Amino acid sequence: MKFTWFNLMPWPYLPDDFREKHHSVWVDIDQRLFDPAKSNAVYNTYMDLLEYADTLGFDGIGVNEHHQNGYGIMPSPNIIAAGLARRTKNAALVVLGNSIALYNPPVRVAEEFAMLDCISGGRLVAGFPVGTSMDTNYCYGQIPALTREKYAEAHDLIIKAWTTRDPFAFNGRYNKLRHVNIWPRPIQQPHPPIHIPGGGSVETYDFCIDNTYSYSYLSFSGYLRAQALMDGYWRRVEERGAPDKSPYRAGFAQTICVAETDEEAERLYWPHVSYFYNRCLHVYPGFADAPGYRTIKTIQTGALSQYAPPRGGYTQLTWKDLVEGGHVIAGSPETVRQRLEELAKGLHVGNIFCLMHVGDMPAEKCMYSTKLFAEKVMPKLRNVFPEFADDERFWTHPLQQRAVPGSLGPAPTTAPGAAPARAPIPAE
Amino acid sequence: MQSKTVQTKHAAVRYLEGGSGEPLVFLHGAGGMTENDPLLAELASRFHVYAPFIPGYGETEECETLRDMLDFALHGWDVVEALGLKNPILVGHSMGGMIAAEMAALAPNDVSRLALICPAGLWLDEHPIVDMFSLLPFEMPKYLFHDPEAGAAQMTSGLDMSDPKFLQTYLVRNARQLGMAGKLLFPIPERGLAERLYRVKAKTVIVWGESDKMIPPVYGPAFQAKIAGAKLVKVAEAGHMVISEKPAEVAKAVEAVA
Numbered sequence: 001m002k003f004t005w006f007n008l009m010p011w012p013y014l015p016d017d018f019r020e021k022h023h024s025v026w027v028d029i030d031q032r033l034f035d036p037a038k039s040n041a042v043y044n045t046y047m048d049l050l051e052y053a054d055t056l057g058f059d060g061i062g063v064n065e066h067h068q069n070g071y072g073i074m075p076s077p078n079i080i081a082a083g084l085a086r087r088t089k090n091a092a093l094v095v096l097g098n099s100i101a102l103y104n105p106p107v108r109v110a111e112e113f114a115m116l117d118c119i120s121g122g123r124l125v126a127g128f129p130v131g132t133s134m135d136t137n138y139c140y141g142q143i144p145a146l147t148r149e150k151y152a153e154a155h156d157l158i159i160k161a162w163t164t165r166d167p168f169a170f171n172g173r174y175n176k177l178r179h180v181n182i183w184p185r186p187i188q189q190p191h192p193p194i195h196i197p198g199g200g201s202v203e204t205y206d207f208c209i210d211n212t213y214s215y216s217y218l219s220f221s222g223y224l225r226a227q228a229l230m231d232g233y234w235r236r237v238e239e240r241g242a243p244d245k246s247p248y249r250a251g252f253a254q255t256i257c258v259a260e261t262d263e264e265a266e267r268l269y270w271p272h273v274s275y276f277y278n279r280c281l282h283v284y285p286g287f288a289d290a291p292g293y294r295t296i297k298t299i300q301t302g303a304l305s306q307y308a309p310p311r312g313g314y315t316q317l318t319w320k321d322l323v324e325g326g327h328v329i330a331g332s333p334e335t336v337r338q339r340l341e342e343l344a345k346g347l348h349v350g351n352i353f354c355l356m357h358v359g360d361m362p363a364e365k366c367m368y369s370t371k372l373f374a375e376k377v378m379p380k381l382r383n384v385f386p387e388f389a390d391d392e393r394f395w396t397h398p399l400q401q402r403a404v405p406g407s408l409g410p411a412p413t414t415a416p417g418a419a420p421a422r423a424p425i426p427a428e
Numbered sequence: 429m430q431s432k433t434v435q436t437k438h439a440a441v442r443y444l445e446g447g448s449g450e451p452l453v454f455l456h457g458a459g460g461m462t463e464n465d466p467l468l469a470e471l472a473s474r475f476h477v478y479a480p481f482i483p484g485y486g487e488t489e490e491c492e493t494l495r496d497m498l499d500f501a502l503h504g505w506d507v508v509e510a511l512g513l514k515n516p517i518l519v520g521h522s523m524g525g526m527i528a529a530e531m532a533a534l535a536p537n538d539v540s541r542l543a544l545i546c547p548a549g550l551w552l553d554e555h556p557i558v559d560m561f562s563l564l565p566f567e568m569p570k571y572l573f574h575d576p577e578a579g580a581a582q583m584t585s586g587l588d589m590s591d592p593k594f595l596q597t598y599l600v601r602n603a604r605q606l607g608m609a610g611k612l613l614f615p616i617p618e619r620g621l622a623e624r625l626y627r628v629k630a631k632t633v634i635v636w637g638e639s640d641k642m643i644p645p646v647y648g649p650a651f652q653a654k655i656a657g658a659k660l661v662k663v664a665e666a667g668h669m670v671i672s673e674k675p676a677e678v679a680k681a682v683e684a685v686a
Contacts, residue, residue, distance in 0.1 A: 145607040291605070291609075
C-alpha cells in the first residue's frame with residue numbers, strides 16, 4: 001500500500017453562518033472572507049504539515065489545483081510542490097494535479113513538472129485532471145463541450161514533449177507550436193508516473209487502462225459510496241483486456257482522523273469535520289456541472305456530480321452518520337486500521353490519499369492524528385496486497401543519490417581553483 | 429407543423445415545416461423549440477416556414493464537428509442549401525439571432541430580409557448578460573418572462589421533476605442542447621459579431637421584449653447602430669421569451685421587412 005498525506009488547504013476562517021449567508025464556497029465566494037495577512041501563517045502551517053508527513057514516512061505528500069475556492073487556497077499546486085521539493089527528503093510529491101486543458105500552451109505543464117522532478121531528484125507523481133466544472137468552466141472559462149477534446153490534445157502534447165528528444169512541430173486544434181523542444185526534461189523515464197483523477201466516466205477508465213495510468217477517485221463521500229463506481233472501473237479493466245488487476249491501477253481519497261479511542265476522535269475532530277462538510281462543501285449547485293462538461297454516456301450511466309449534495313444536504317449529517325456512512329474513517333488506531341483494510345480490499349485500491357487535515361483543524365490536532373496514523377496504523381497495512389508488492393509502474397523512481405538542499409559550505413575567502421565543478425554527463 | 433429531416437455535411441438535421449408563401453427560415457434559441465411553438469404558428473399563417481433544429485436539439489444528437497461560430501454559421505447556410513432555398517427571410521431568436529446575424533454578415537448577398545429577435549452576440553461591459561449556464565431550472569423564468577409565474581407554468585406543464593427517470597432524460601437533453609449552445613454562448617455570449625455586422629446588407633428588423641432580463645433591451649440599440657438602416661421594434665409586457673408571450677406582435681414585425 002502507498003499512503004499519501006494530502007492537504008486540500010481549506011481557508012479556516014469561514015464564518016459560522018457561511019452556509020446561510022453566502023451563495024457558494026466556490027467560483028463567486030466573497031473575496032472579503034480572505035485575509036491575506038492571515039494567509040501567511042495558514043500557508044506556512046499547511047506546508048509545515050506536509051513536510052511533517054514526510055518525516056513520518058508517508059510514501060507521498062499530496063497537493064491539488066482549485067480556483068476561487070474556499071476549501072483550497074492552492075490555485076497553483078506547483079508553487080507549493082516547489083517549496084516541498086526543497087524541504088522534504090523522501091516522500092513522493094504527488095501533484096494531483098495540473099488541469100492541463102487550462103494551460104496555454106500545455107507545454108508549460110511539461111516544463112514545470114520536469115522542473116519539479118529535477119529539483120526533487122525524481123520524486124514527482126504527475127496528475128492530469130480534466131478539472132472540476134467549477135474550476136475549468138466557470139472560473140477559467142473553458143467551453144464545456146470542448147473541454148475534453150482540449151484536455152486530450154494537451155495530454156498528447158505533454159507526453160510527446162517529455163518523450164521526444166528532437167524539436168518537433170505540433171499542429172493541434174488548440175495548440176499550434178512550430179518548435180516544441182522541452183528544456184529541462186524529467187529525471188524519471190520515460191516520464192513520471194501519471195495519475196488521473198476521475199469521477200466515473202467510462203472514457204477516463206479507458207484512458208487510464210490503455211496508457212497504464214493510475215485512476216484516482218477523489219471523493220468526499222467516502223469508501224462505502226464509492227463501491228459501485230470502483231466496481232465499474234475494475235469491470236472495465238477486465239473488459240479492456242488489461243494484463244493484470246494491480247490495485248495500484250487505482251487510488252482513493254479518504255478523510256481519516258485518528259485518536260487514542262473512538263470517543264476521543266469524536267471529541268477532537270467533530271468540529272473540524274463539521275466545518276468541512278457544512279461550510280467547505282457549500283457549492284452552489286448551478287456551478288457543479290456545466291452542460292456539456294460531462295459526456296452524454298457518463299450522464300446516462302446515472303453518475304451524478306459529486307458536488308451535487310446528498311438529499312437534504314450535509315447539514316443533517318451527524319458525526320455518527322458520517323463515520324458509519326464511511327464519509328470519514330475515524331477512531332482509535334485499531335478502528336481506523338480495520339476500516340482502511342476494508343476500504344483497500346473492498347475497492348481494491350493500493351494508493352490511498354489520506355485527507356488528514358480536515359476543515360479548520362489546528363496544526364496540533366492534525367499532527368496528533370497524523371503521528372498516530374503513521375506509527376500505529378500505516379505499518380500494519382503495508383502488506384495488504386503482497387502479490388503486487390513489486391508493482392513499480394505507478395510510483396516514483398527517484399535518483400539513489402539526491403542533492404541535499406541548503407548544503408553549500410561557507411563562501412571561500414580566496415579565489416576558488418579551476419577544477420571542474422562536476423563530472424561530465426554520461427552519454428544516454 | 430410537420431417534422432422532417434434533411435442531410436448536411438455535418439448532421440442529419442431535423443426541421444419543422446409548415447405554412448405557405450415566401451420561404452422563411454427560423455433559427456431557435458438556446459432553450460430549443462417545440463412543434464407547438466406559438467411564433468411558428470403565427471409565422472406559418474403568413475409564410476412557408478422552415479425551422480431547423482441545431483444538432484443536439486429536437487431529440488437529435490449533438491454534433492462534435494460544429495465547434496465555433498464559423499462552423500455554426502456555415503452549417504446554417506448548409507441547411508438553407510440542403511432545403512433548396514434561395515434568399516429566404518432569415519429570422520432568429522436569441523442564440524438563433526446570433527447565428528442569423530453571422531450568416532447575414534458572412535454572405536450579405538444571399539439574404540435580403542433579416543429579423544433578429546432579442547439576439548445574442550454583443551457584449552456591453554456596463555450591461556453584463558446573466559450567466560444562463562449556472563442558473564438552476566427554477567431560476568430561469570424570472571430571466572425569461574415578463575410574467576415569470578405564467579412562464580414557469582408553461583415551462584413545466586406536463587413534467588414530473590420528482591420522477592428519477594424523467595430527471596435522467598432531462599439531464600441528458602439539457603447536456604446535449606446547452607452543451608452545443610455553450611460553444612457559442614459560454615462563458616460570454618460574444619464571438620466577434622460586432623466587428624462583422626457592418627457587412628449586413630439585408631433589410632433588418634430587431635425585435636426586443638421590453639422586460640427582457642436575459643439580454644437587456646439596451647442591446648437593441650447596440651445592434652441597431654451596427655446594421656445600416658435597421659429598424660428596432662420594442663414589445664411591451666414581454667420578456668426574452670417575447671416569441672411565446674407576444675407571438676403576434678413579433679410576426680407582425682417580421683412581416684414588415686418581408
